[in-house]
Amino acid sequence: MPDSTPLQLSHADMKALGEYALSAAMRHVETLRDQPVSRRLLSREETEALLRVPMPEHGTDPRQLIDQLVRDVFPHVLHADHPRFYAFVPSPTNWVSILADLLVSAHNVFTGHWLAGPTASQVELVVVDWLKSLCGLPESGGGIMVSGGSMANLTGVAAAREAKLGGPDERGTLYCSDQTHSSMAKGVRLLGFRREQRRTVPTDDRLRLSVPALEAMIRDDRAAGRRPFCVVANGGTTNTGAVDPLHEIADVCEREGLWMHIDGAYGAAAVIVDRGREALRGMERADSITLDPHKWLFQPYEIGCLLVRDARTLRAAFRLNDDDHADYLTDVVRHISDEVNLYEMGPQLTRSFKAVKLWLSLRAFGLSEFRRAVDVGFDMADEAERCLREDSRWEIVTPSQMGVVTFRWRGDGSLSDAERDARTPHVVDAMREDGYALIMSTQLKGRPAFRICAINPATNAQEIREAIRRLAGFAERLG
Ligand SMILES: Cc1ncc(COP(=O)(O)O)c(C=O)c1O
Structure with a gap:
């Protein structure tokens, strides 16, 4: 593959590799909604086994290496650009900016x-x-x-x-x-x-x-x-x-x-x-x-x-x-x-x-399209709040504001605060391993609360509702 100048590829190899990488990138973006938003969290031992290699003295076909990234690396990162990523601050992107990079x-x-x-x-x-x-x-x-x-x-x-x-x-x-x-x-x-x-x-x-x-x-x-x-x-x-x-x-x-x-x-x-x-x-x-x-x-x-x-x-x-x-x-x-x-x-x-x-x-x-995209975040957090209020087993801690809503599991009312709080991390873990949507927790005035930040413009009401339904299922089961 290398031509006579160090670190350079021929025109044909550049083109072939470029197209290979670009199609991997497009596949990711176009299939994102169908991918799990998260997977079981790998241990250090597992990542070592997957990725530790000695410093290579000689090269490998970069297409094989791209394949390895696509197989072993990218699937295990949290997809903050996923339409059902509601944790932390989601990071939805756009194809024009990706190409700008x-x-x-x-x-x-x-x-x-x-x-x-x-x-x-x-x-x-x-x-x-x-x-x-x-x-x-x-x-x-x-x-x-x-x-x-x-x-x-x-x-x-x-x-x-x-x-x-x-x-x-x-x-x-x-x-x-x-x-x-x-x-x-x-x-x-x-x-x-x-x-x-x-x-x-x-x-x-x-x-x-x-x-x-x-x-x-x-x-x-x-x-x-x-x-x-x-x-x-x-x-x-x-x-x-x-x-x-x-x-x-x-x-x-x-x-x-x-x-x-x-x-x-x-x-x-x-x-x-x-x-x-x-x-x-x-x-x-x-x-x-x-x-x-x-x-x-x-x-x-x-x-x-x-x-x-x-x-x-x-x-x-x-x-x-x-x-x-x-x-x-x-x-x-x-x-x-x-x-x-x-x-x-x-x-x-x-x-x-x-x-x-x-x-x-x-x-x-155009800015008008960005306005539409930001508005979705406000709408989806409102939708999440509406959905939570329809189910008396949830308690709203802070209402939808700037695309964020926080809430706690009340259940049938028989649980003490300490029992409810102790359950939160288990529910978060179950949700993450389920992979449908990512909802995590935060601490508010010393107590855990679930948190949805819904600023991905590709998210929709039906998915928000399904995510909350699953969360309730885990909260109910993980006593
Ligand atoms: C309000 C606020 N300030 C600062 C930061 C830190 O930003 P960064 O992670 O880009 O360094 C964050 C990250 O989420 C944030 O939400």
């Missing part, structure tokens, strides 16, 4: 600086502008594509720290709710903050950040000589879809001179439909917003985005001082006036061309 890999586009790719950087600037205006941020705003919500949250806090504290400060204090995604805790720690510099604000009975509690904490912290600098609000918690009271939090931030970051990794994209815009009122007042296109904008992993109200804040946090520039980047810096070196807006130098899949798919389908 292929094209980007083929061209191996570097978007770290203008010199390497002015057009690629321009596409990213355009996509950031689209997202920025969808979220209601002003012209002065900007943003950067990153791997996902974790990196966007970290990047947002880095910008906040620079803007409000002028750099690391042992007294700097940041506020999250007890529902804030754990990636925020990790990011804040990586930035060098100690645990006590991140305050956990309690939530109200709707699991929304309590503003009176926030105000009291800020007051106490100031009195103790700390420097409050940032409040993290949730634009759709992963647990329940709850949106914090954004206007009230923005008022506090304005009054106190604090940076308002919204973690809308999961929920912010819902702003494109009426129900989402209504739920996210006040988002436009944020200083920074995390929005993950690989969640509710139907993109394959990885593409997250941090948006900021003032593009200069990102540059302030990430630009290199003149004496810190790598010598070999001299020409890169020389070429800049109005142009943008994206490596100075975020943590990475070498960056792939993530924005183009969103650019291509939005242009190919």
Whole structure:
């Protein structure tokens, strides 16, 4: 197979292998609905037996290797793109974006600086502008594509720290709710903050950040000589879809001179439909917003985005001082006036061309098609709630909001809370092994609850109802 140049294939081999890989990809996408959404979870011993090979000195026909991936690897991963995947945050994709990833890999586009790719950087600037205006941020705003919500949250806090504290400060204090995604805790720690510099604000009975509690904490912290600098609000918690009271939090931030970051990794994209815009009122007042296109904008992993109200804040946090520039980047810096070196807006130098899949798919389908797709998520979570309410053996914990509903098994009423709670993980496991649909659990105020996140636009009411029927069957049986 190899021709004389190392690592290269002949035209005929490229074509044959390309068609082979493409048909495997199409088969997956086209048959997804008929595949199990999950399988029995393999043990480490089993994955070792399937996949451990010595480092190969010589090659193998890549078609055989693709066959092995299709046989031994892909079937055992959770299909987050499956229409009946209702766990975590589903990740439905679209074929145009999948092909965009292929094209980007083929061209191996570097978007770290203008010199390497002015057009690629321009596409990213355009996509950031689209997202920025969808979220209601002003012209002065900007943003950067990153791997996902974790990196966007970290990047947002880095910008906040620079803007409000002028750099690391042992007294700097940041506020999250007890529902804030754990990636925020990790990011804040990586930035060098100690645990006590991140305050956990309690939530109200709707699991929304309590503003009176926030105000009291800020007051106490100031009195103790700390420097409050940032409040993290949730634009759709992963647990329940709850949106914090954004206007009230923005008022506090304005009054106190604090940076308002919204973690809308999961929920912010819902702003494109009426129900989402209504739920996210006040988002436009944020200083920074995390929005993950690989969640509710139907993109394959990885593409997250941090948006900021003032593009200069990102540059302030990430630009290199003149004496810190790598010598070999001299020409890169020389070429800049109005142009943008994206490596100075975020943590990475070498960056792939993530924005183009969103650019291509939005242009190919139009925003109206994305609106239709997001609306399905709201409708399907409503459908799940309706179905659960029709059966008195279920108890709704949080109603359908932003595509998420949470609930517990009540049964015939004879079970204690402890008995009901103990049953939950067994029901989850049974459901996963059944493979029809994936419904998992979360912890809400210290107790387990089932959770459906129904944002795949290919899901339908009949499947949601069948999934809940099966879940009830397992809950009934697994006493
Ligand atoms: C609200 C929220 N923030 C942050 C994250 C982390 O995003 P990622 O997994 O893309 O790093 C998630 C992931 O589900 C999320 O739902």
